[in-house]
Amino acid sequence: MTQDELKQLVAQAAVAHVVEGAWLGVGTGSTVNLFIDALAASGKRIRGAVSSSEASTARLRGHGIEVVDAASVDRLPVYVDGADEIDGRGHMIKGGGAALTREKIVADLADRFVCIADESKLVDVLGRFPLPVEVIPMAAPQVARRFAALGGQASLRLGVLTDNGHPILDVRGLRIADPLAMETEVNQWPGVVTVGIFARHRAKLALLGMPQGVRTLDF
Numbered sequence: 001m002t003q004d005e006l007k008q009l010v011a012q013a014a015v016a017h018v019v020e021g022a023w024l025g026v027g028t029g030s031t032v033n034l035f036i037d038a039l040a041a042s043g044k045r046i047r048g049a050v051s052s053s054e055a056s057t058a059r060l061r062g063h064g065i066e067v068v069d070a071a072s073v074d075r076l077p078v079y080v081d082g083a084d085e086i087d088g089r090g091h092m093i094k095g096g097g098a099a100l101t102r103e104k105i106v107a108d109l110a111d112r113f114v115c116i117a118d119e120s121k122l123v124d125v126l127g128r129f130p131l132p133v134e135v136i137p138m139a140a141p142q143v144a145r146r147f148a149a150l151g152g153q154a155s156l157r158l159g160v161l162t163d164n165g166h167p168i169l170d171v172r173g174l175r176i177a178d179p180l181a182m183e184t185e186v187n188q189w190p191g192v193v194t195v196g197i198f199a200r201h202r203a204k205l206a207l208l209g210m211p212q213g214v215r216t217l218d219f
């Protein structure tokens with residue numbers, strides 16, 4: 001099976017975890033795009049969606065699904081999103097699609113993060129995928145120096161600004177053995193808007209696409 005077919009498999013499987021008649025948090029990326037399409041095709045009705053990016057908002061609205069601001073909602077029962085890496089405890093690296101800040105904001109509203117990904121995203125230790133960090137521009141060099149002190153090489157993602165208008169540093173060479181500790185530390189650094197480690201907001205459920213079918217990990 002191709003990677004796209006594996007993504008399609010989990011996108012379809014995630015529809016069963018959507019709470020009918022309730023608000024739904026929606027992430028960003030190619031797997032989520034397939035999920036939005038699968039949700040629309042399923043005929044399952046939700047009250048509306050809180051979206052983590054302009055791209056997902058446009059796709060949801062294209063299917064006639066109402067999208068409201070995060071400010072209009074107190075809690076979401078479920079947030080569905082992809083990941084760039086996920087470990088065996090539900091910790092993730094996210095932000096490959098540059099939507100990490102809004103993704104963390106919407107995930108923070110949710111009772112249950114359902115991660116959908118193909119099996120290539122499952123790793124023992126996070127860090128092979130370059131860690132995305134959204135930064136205030138003037139702080140980029142000093143944030144890069146702090147990562148260098150931890151053994152990471154940070155480079156600006158060229159030609160990319162987030163939906164919030166900020167650049168992204170991609171940090172290579174990290175081995176993130178303690179995701180919660182690193183997330184907590186990097187969050188303290190002046191000029192960091194969001195670090196793409198999702199440990200505080202880890203997945204509660206992962207649906208991983210494999211040639212044999214969907215592997216479910218409950219954390």
Ligand SMILES: O=C(CO)[C@H](O)[C@H](O)COP(=O)(O)O
Nearest residue numbers: 029030031082095096097099
């Ligand atoms: O974090 C993300 C966007 O910021 C995505 O969830 C992540 O990049 C995975 O994307 P895809 O489903 O295209 O593999």
